[in-house]
Amino acid sequence: xxxxxxxxxxxxxxxxxxxxxxxxxxxxxxxxxxxxxxxxxxxxxxxxxxxxxxxxxxxxxxxxxxxxxxxxxxxxxxxxx
Numbered sequence: 001x002x003x004x005x006x007x008x009x010x011x012x013x014x015x016x017x018x019x020x021x022x023x024x025x026x027x028x029x030x031x032x033x034x035x036x037x038x039x040x041x042x043x044x045x046x047x048x049x050x051x052x053x054x055x056x057x058x059x060x061x062x063x064x065x066x067x068x069x070x071x072x073x074x075x076x077x078x079x080x081x
Contacts, residue, residue, distance in 0.1 A: 005053060006041040008033050030057055 013033050020032050038056025042049055 005037075005055065006044055007037045008040070 013036075016036070017032075021029075034055075034057055038052050041047075041056065042052050
């Protein structure tokens with residue numbers, strides 16, 4: 001992994017995994033760790049969503065950030081190691 005890319009460590013992801021939706025219907029879910037790592041990378045780098053590295057996949061911030069799960073996750077305790 002490139003040192004300039006953010007990736008959630010195992011212990012960080014374990015802290016938020018229970019707050020993520022499960023058993024969703026419709027479109028198959030993508031890798032939550034990859035998407036959340038991409039969101040954090042963009043927030044830390046100050047870059048634009050469209051310029052995020054492809055290793056994070058296609059990020060659509062409007063769909064995820066407007067969800068109640070995202071709002072609940074934002075209120076969760078810090079995931080810093």
